[in-house]
Amino acid sequence: MNLKDLKYQSETDDITFHYKDKEYVICLLNDKYYTGEAGNDEDENEFNSFMDMADNWIIQGEKLKDIVKYIKLI
Structure with a gap:
């Protein structure tokens, strides 16, 4: 997975993915x-653009753009 593919997928469907034994949406x-x-109401984030999300969504201490190659879409 790379940012270009993730962006395309996110524009066509909601996404669920695994990263380090947790599920994210x-x-x-x-x-x-x-x-x-997924399933954690305390972990809700809102971003104004795809790049805002890629640069600023912190998942287990890492930016999305830095871990995108390790995520597995469900």
Whole structure:
């Protein structure tokens, strides 16, 4: 997986992925990205663009853009 593929996928469908034994979701709604750990209501994030999300969503201490090659889509 790379950022280009993830961006395309996020524009066509909601995404669920695994990273280090946890599940995460990405939903694009009204031009905003909503993200978080699946099933964890305390981990809710909102981003204004794909690159905002890639640069600023911290997952287990790492930026999304730095771990994208390790995630596995479900």
